[in-house]
Amino acid sequence: MSRRTETVLEGERLTKYFGGLPALKDVSFAVAKGEILGLIGPNGAGKSTLLNLVNGIFGPTEGRVVFQGRDLSGLMPHEIAQRGIARVLQTPRSFASMTVRENVAIGASFGGRGRSDRASPDRDGIEFYLDLAGLLDKKDLPVDGLTLQEKRMLELARALAMRPELLLLDEAMSGLNPTEMERAMRLIRRIRDDLGLTIIWVEHVMKAIMGVAERVLVLNFGQLIAVGTPAEVARDQGVIDAYLGRAE
Ligand SMILES: Nc1ncnc2c1ncn2[C@@H]1O[C@H](COP(=O)(O)OP(=O)(O)OP(=O)(O)O)[C@@H](O)[C@H]1O
Numbered sequence: 291m292s293r294r295t296e297t298v299l300e301g302e303r304l305t306k307y308f309g310g311l312p313a314l315k316d317v318s319f320a321v322a323k324g325e326i327l328g329l330i331g332p333n334g335a336g337k338s339t340l341l342n343l344v345n346g347i348f349g350p351t352e353g354r355v356v357f358q359g360r361d362l363s364g365l366m367p368h369e370i371a372q373r374g375i376a377r378v379l380q381t382p383r384s385f386a387s388m389t390v391r392e393n394v395a396i397g398a399s400f401g402g403r404g405r406s407d408r409a410s411p412d413r414d415g416i417e418f419y420l421d422l423a424g425l426l427d428k429k430d431l432p433v434d435g436l437t438l439q440e441k442r443m444l445e446l447a448r449a450l451a452m453r454p455e456l457l458l459l460d461e462a463m464s465g466l467n468p469t470e471m472e473r474a475m476r477l478i479r480r481i482r483d484d485l486g487l488t489i490i491w492v493e494h495v496m497k498a499i500m501g502v503a504e505r506v507l508v509l510n511f512g513q514l515i516a517v518g519t520p521a522e523v524a525r526d527q528g529v530i531d532a533y534l535g536r537a538e
């Protein structure tokens with residue numbers, strides 16, 4: 291018997307205008323459960339806008355987002371988070387005066403019901419997420435004392451402690467050196483493999499996306515110009531002209 295692919299998230303003809311200008315135009319896509327989907331494109335292409343529509347920061351001008359078969363239209367960001375979508379922002383926004391552990395505990399307290407059906411004692415523990423993010427030995431330090439890289443890992447640990455079903459990463463790994471990026475790539479794979487999450491990853495470092503994502507969406511001027519495996523989009527002439535030709 292063939293394994294059925296379950297769709298976790300669908301964007302249906304998503305359009306977003308800011309003033310008179312379209313940031314996203316008629317973009318449709320589906321994300322399979324357990325998939326790592328890369329989202330790439332030049333600056334201003336609409337990548338963050340797409341994530342903002344998924345987690346309810348903005349409502350779409352047209353179209354809708356469906357998560358686990360339910361229309362998210364009209365829901366507030368915290369309601370969407372509770373349904374199991376967590377977002378890691380590019381700029382860490384931790385509570386600086388609190389300890390690392392306390393910050394992750396906040397994530398856990400906002401925890402969604404999304405994954406409660408498969409909660410295990412280990413995975414519910416704050417320390418499990420601290421360990422995953424490599425922060426266990428820093429757990430009692432104030433966040434002030436962390437490096438930028440560690441703050442990024444803390445954001446990730448906090449998002450994971452919410453026990454989401456879907457994780458949205460918006461350049462959450464930017465500014466890492468090659469060794470740190472290798473580690474981050476392994477971590478993202480592990481999050482999917484061990485925790486069973488579905489991940490949408492926006493990232494400009496092509497090597498990272500190409501090495502981790504199973505499928506890649508390419509946006510340019512708010513339009514979806516290609517969808518495919520990393521190898522397929524890498525040889526797509528439209529993608530090369532719009533983006534890859536000038537990357538690195
Ligand atoms: N809140 C906003 N108000 C007005 N315009 C916005 C807003 N957010 C995004 N835009 C515009 O929408 C377009 C898409 O921006 P978006 O941030 O989604 O791009 P991006 O692909 O994430 O780019 P980058 O790689 O630089 O992060 C841009 O022209 C941007 O100026």
Ligand SMILES: [Mg+2]
Pocket residue numbers: 337338339
């Ligand atoms: Mg962006």
